[in-house]
Amino acid sequence: MPISAENRKRYPSEWKDIAQRIRDRAGNCCEGSPAYPDCRAQNGEAHPVTGSRVILTVAHLDHMPEHNDPSNLRALCQRCHNTYDSAHRAANRARGRG
Numbered sequence: 001m002p003i004s005a006e007n008r009k010r011y012p013s014e015w016k017d018i019a020q021r022i023r024d025r026a027g028n029c030c031e032g033s034p035a036y037p038d039c040r041a042q043n044g045e046a047h048p049v050t051g052s053r054v055i056l057t058v059a060h061l062d063h064m065p066e067h068n069d070p071s072n073l074r075a076l077c078q079r080c081h082n083t084y085d086s087a088h089r090a091a092n093r094a095r096g097r098g
Contacts, residue, residue, distance in 0.1 A: 003065075010065040018068055019058040026075035028056065033080035041077040050079055057081050063088050 003011060012018065023043065030041040041047045043056035054077045061072050063085070076084065 007065055012068060015068075018073070022058045022070065022073045023056055023075045025070070026056070029075070030054070030056065030077040030080050031074045033074075033076060033084040035083045036080050039077060039080050041079070047077060047079065052078065054078070059084060 003015075028043045030039045032039040041049075041054045041056075043054055045054055046052070047054050056075050056077060059074050059076045059081050060067060061074060061084075064072075
């Protein structure tokens, strides 16, 4: 997911390198989410379910950009990342935070 302007300062300066290490760890494939644990969509390829071109992103499992331990990071396709973040985003909207 793109980093929003208001959160950019919360990411470390080496975020691109950290994210690349996570994608490398995942073999450039989605590591799956609780909703789709067996998803292994490949970066740059058509998603096997949605047909959309996969853009592999790196998610913070605790939604805290300051917590960059590899155990807190997972490579996810758009479907898995959006599904994983949906409750967090809904809570933020309810609080009036976007």
